[in-house]
Amino acid sequence: MRHVIGQGLVDGNRVAISGGSYGGYAALMSAVREPTLYKAAVSYVGISDLVSWNDDSNIGETETGRSYVEKYIGKDDAELRAHSPLAGIARLKAPVMIVHGEADRRVPFSQAKRLRSALDSKKHPYEWLSKYDEGHGFFRHANRIELYEKMLAFFDKHLATATVSGAVQP
Secondary structure: OHHHHHOOOOOOOOOEEEEEOHHHHHHHHHHHHOOOOOOEEEEEOOOOOHHHHHHHOHHHHOHHHHHHHHHHHOOOHHHHHHOOHHHHHHHOOOOEEEEEEOOOOOOOHHHHHHHHHHHHHOOOOEEEEEEOOOEOEOOOHHHHHHHHHHHHHHHHHHHOOEEEOOEEEO
């Protein structure tokens, strides 16, 4: 991102990040690790706490799932905690949009609630969208439309204008 900004291809004042599932985790971690780079972040069914996710997710219900998590994510709670977005909330500057299905078993709804609680405790700005009838993704047509409309409004709100050569550009 810094390279494309440096090339003049992207307005560095209008950069946001979003992702779903692991991508939601990656979006949050990117915003934590690069707090001045991103002006908004969306976590869609994302992991916010690797320790509790490891315990609560249905991925651990099978030997294959447990092996995958241990091999690619890890099993040391201290390391998992250190690499969780919740551990870096104090560094976060970008407003966050949290999107989650309340019936999600892959990344349980408790992940979104933990993130919301941490943001509340820091009085950090966020927007919230949850649906009781969705799991790991929004599959109902009306819910998907609402999700995309709210995401666009969130991005419009936080990326709407930028100063370029002294003039405000839409």
